[in-house]
Amino acid sequence: MKTGRQWLWPSSLSGRLIATIALALLIGQLINAVLLVRIQHAQAQDRVAAEAALRIIAATERLEEGRPLRARSFDRMRRSPGVRLRRTDLLPANPVTAAMEQLPAVAERLESILPSYGVEYRQLVAGMTDAPPRPRRLARMAADIGGRDARQVRGLAIVAVQRPDGQWLTVRVPVPENSSRIGATIIAQTVLLYLVMMIPLVWLTRRIARSMGALREGVARFEATQEPQPITPSGPSDLADLTRSFNAMSARIATMLNEKDVMLxxxxxxxxxxxxxxxxxxxxxxxxxxxxxxxxxxxxxxxxxxxxxxxARIGRTGEPLEPVNLGALVEMIAEEFVDLGHEVTVADAPRLVIPLQLTWIRRALRNVIGNAVRYGARARVSIARGADSVSIVVEDDGPGIAAGDIERMFEPFTRLEPSRNMATGGTGLGLTLARAALRQHGGSLTLANRQNGDGTMAGLTATLTLPVG
The missing domain is CATH 4.10.860 (DNA Excision Repair, Uvrb; Chain A)
Known part of the structure; x- marks a missing residue:
């Protein structure tokens, strides 16, 4: 069952590689979009500053020559409010108020341009306000002829320059809406990048995943059988070389194990x-x-x-798996100990048939229960079924094991009873054999101390876990 994190982030190498590159491309495109929007905004401010500078320079020259800013016929044509967005006026007061959106970037650009053209001023400010609506007839005409006013206007930039005589030379410049092409361009680029990069990447990662999957299965087979099964090298040269190295290594290990069996x-x-x-x-x-x-x-x-x-021979006996009723096997072994005079009880166990190597599991159970009755006076055995495993729990009432010695008890020839009397201490191989037999089946054996409510030692609990399925 996959957890929530696994659904959000794949667990396989190919999945993580594809997801990482896809996420990196997406982040890169988002950064690109932000940069393009900022560039577009800066270009719009440059256009506003350039147009305002040209009109201020022209108006200044007209005023210095004693000519009016506009011809009378032009004034009569543009008296209707809101008809024309571009205007140049000479006003007694500053038209840029604090309530307007300030445009410091436009002001800085103008301050670097106007002095070089001989325009003298006391103060320069720039702000933006809402643009007045244009009549539909003019908007339709602008759209038909494709003029510079055809785009929708986002606002009206007002640039005011205070002349040496105290009057404010004011120009109004429309600020067009940001182009919607940027979003469409980014989306098209993203789709194209994904098509160009992700399709070859998916093909490459699937090829690598197949090669790694074959290698992983070969390692698992060798771990289970300890018999070399050569894997056909495939995929990139690095993986092919790794596969050849594994084939040579597994063959050498199998030869050594065979020689060990002959020697033993x-x-x-x-x-x-x-x-x-x-x-x-x-x-x-x-x-x-x-x-x-x-x-x-x-x-x-x-x-x-x-x-x-x-x-020494465990895992290489070649004994086949056979269906075993685990509950019946546990009860049978418990009865053997009862017949010998030991106190062993088994809780009601469910009927559970799983494939096992009967000889080794029987020996593992005998060793663990034997340790319980030897060191803990009695043994209580129960079986618990999990989602994908089954646990056989053996509890005793003995003195337990020091926490630092629990893992050491699985080492060969390690005995809890310090004497060399095998009648009381055994050979020191019982737990080692039991854990090896369970690991051979893909299971595990763990030991844990059990305490009473007052903190005193109650005994030891051994848990034998086997996979189901």
Missing amino acids: GAIGHDLKTPLAALRVRVESVPDERQRARMADSIDDITHTLDDILSL
């Missing part, structure tokens, strides 16, 4: 044969007490040798 088989045969002969000769010892002690020692050596060989 020879050791087991060479040791067990003289042990069996020694066991026969022990029967001729006249002292019964000495004979029994010698026979027990030989049996302990044989048992330890069997555990060592079993631990």
